[in-house]
Amino acid sequence: MQDPNADTEWNDILRKKGIIPPKEVPKEDEEEEEGILMQQSVVKTYEDMTLEELEENEDEFNEEDERAIEMYRRQRLAQWQASQIKNTFGEVLEISGQDYVQEVTKAGKDLWVILHLYKQGIPLCSLINQHLAILARKFKDVKFIKAISTTCIPNYPDKNLPTIFVYQGGEIRAQFIGPLVFGGMKLTQDELEWKLSESGAIKTDLEENPRQQIQDQLMTSIRSSIATKKDTDSDED
Incomplete structure (x- = not known):
């Protein structure tokens, strides 16, 4: 009888048709996959971490994550410094x-x-x-x-x-x-x-x-005064 876990084209066809169950994943591969998922979950949440939490969890990140986190850490530090400067004065x-x-x-x-x-x-x-x-x-x-x-x-x-x-x-x-x-x-x-x-x-x-508002009001007042004077002069004539 053919091994259902064997990597053959026929078994692949049978798996797609649902005739035989999916290939069993070795325990070592399962553990490795779980480790990757855990690592991804940590990376996905680093943006929600404080600077202190980033330092506590830095052992969980790989080299690529550490580069991304270092950039993020600098951004957070710059934001923190800006917040310290902001509202510092007031007089x-x-x-x-x-x-x-x-x-x-x-x-x-x-x-x-x-x-x-x-x-x-x-x-x-x-x-x-x-x-x-x-x-x-x-x-x-x-x-x-x-x-x-x-x-x-x-x-x-x-x-x-x-x-x-x-x-x-x-x-x-x-x-x-x-x-x-x-x-x-x-x-x-x-x-x-x-x-x-x-x-x-x-x-x-x-x-x-x-x-500009004051200047516009002044000009309006001057024009109104000139128009009134012209009307008065016309009446006198």
């Missing part, structure tokens, strides 16, 4: 010139830093400091700092105040120098927020430039 830090390198140049690769150079006794500088204090609480993942101008840049002219420098990774990305850039004492918090968002430092929820 405007006062610095002096000797703190500049540490707080700006070495602040962090992807960290945005907004530096306000000001002087006491200049009303617009005081107004901007008030606005920045509120914005710092709103955008806690951005470092807001301020410094008396001459402590950072000796002999910095008062005519250039207020001045705001925007940095990322220690590199300057935008600068706003002098009172005309800010529009004078009528500068609102929303207008300053929009101006800083244009530099990329903050992600505002404002849908359009508040200054």
